[in-house]
Amino acid sequence: MLEISGKHQDQSDEALLQLYLRSSNLELLGELYARYMHLVYGVCLKYLENREDASDAVMHIFEKLISEIPRHQVRNFKSWLYVLTKNHCLMELRSRKQVRIRRAEIKKELEFMESVDEMHPLDRDDHSIENELRECIRRLKEEQRSCIELFYYQNLCYREIASKLQMEEKKVKSHIQNGKRNLKICLENSHARKEET
């Protein structure tokens, strides 16, 4: 079993990042990167679709990190790294197929991505809008509703839901995804209506 631990385990990402910025000691940045390397690798696998390219990309991204970090004010390292990773993968895909998509478009996407940080009401811990949420859940399509209820209210895992509802795990995930999206629209609409009155 893989055991990765650093000297600064107790330090938050931000604290470790600051230590690095003060010292330029690559060991520190490496330790910080190691915390999320598996995620970076996973995302690279998703986009690049093969192990070798994904592994190389993980190392390239580390190099990119070294050069980019001092130039940005990184507030949340993890989400910043996420954007950097996706950015890298998309560029890679583009250069691979030798398709030129205008830089401006890529830029726009990235800014867009950075702003979608907001968490879905279902995933938040506060339940201030629980009633509205329930109301909207009731209006969902049958499959989406049962998946969301089993997952968020009965605390079952995807696998358990899949066997309970006799469907593939993949289906469960997409029902949850789509259900969440519909819920968001429903909630936003009901908010808008409230503000009007």
Next chain:
Amino acid sequence: MPERKKHRTINEFLQYLKGETSGRERHSFERDLERDPFVQEALEGFEQISATEAEDDLLSLHQRLARRRSRKRRITWYSMAAAVASILIVGTIFIQIYDFSPAESEQTGMLEEAAPGEVPAAMDKKTVEEPAAAGEGALSEDMPEMDPDTPPAADEEPEDSGPAPPQVVANEATEAQMEERKTIQPEQAAQESESRGAREISAPPAAEPQAQRDDLEEMVVVEAVPAPRMKSESLGRTAYEEITGTVLSAEDSTPVPGASLYVEGERAVAISDVEGRFSISVTRETPSSVTASLTGMETEKVAIPADEEFTIVLRPESEKAMDPSALAMRKKESSDDPDQPEAQLRSAEPSGGYDSFYVYLEKNRRSFEKDTAVTEALVVLRFLVTAQGKISDIVAAKSPGEPYTKEAIRLLKKGPQWIPAFDENGTIDQEVTLRIML
């Protein structure tokens, strides 16, 4: 919002992939997944390979990273100061092993700088245990790169008051911090045996505002630790008071880390931590105000209220006073603002966002034989996304030729669902222009 999520370790991740976890553990992992697109996408990637492959790959990646991390070490051995530092450390080891009493004065002389009292014991143990420490010492010679951003407080520190701050930290030091001390120490020994290291590694970071640089050179940097942990008797002089507080942003009341705080007439400077908290020791009995500053924010001088804990709110600086980089950042942030008043409106977009839509296009587009007549196969489609999320009225506003148009339309139709635009009254029809490169 700033609630700290514990990040999932690689092991938890692998266990999940291998299915070695119970239903409840799986559920809790999946809840995190739903919250965090980073984890979610990573998992989608891992689903393409087996768990054993994943483990192998991650292991070899960690080895590659470890090699990369330490590459600099060898190069920096050339540095003169590094050599001096390593000789000092080797000397210490030698002394420790053979316990030469004549050398004792030299040894303590060196250690004193880092830590008084019981600390040397801990340090000795370390030094003997891992001679690799010499390598770490060398690492601190990456310093030339670091200097521009670090207040060279230590080097120019003119007189007294020196020993205090390092002692404070050394006494409090955790294991991890000790390691850091060790790293920085030879450098200190080498280049500043007189002025003792006010450059404290655990003191906060390079985020000090330009405006404060000059002042900082004259100041001792102390770590902004919570008040109870600061032992005033370990300071070289008596601290009368501990001022603690929080720095918040005026825009959204979120904590502001990295702001410098100082009290006029006092040497100590504190820097707010990740949660915006700071604490400064002052020697005068009644300091009246604390000044906070940060690049891009208005410097704020705030009277200290009677009760100890207080809040400083920083407003963004007016644009003309900002340096270009801060200005650029701010511009970017404020470009989101025009959306604010009409937050009820949302444009139509592909489900999953444009980002994954482009990935879809990349993965599914058919390759065309490169036609010399066509240098840039750009197709611009204009179409309607109805309130029901259906696509209709597709028009090619621009296309190099019929096959390209057909391919673009095929991709659009076979692609992800579209989420209709909506305004305050619900979903609406909206015309969308889409550029597709083929």
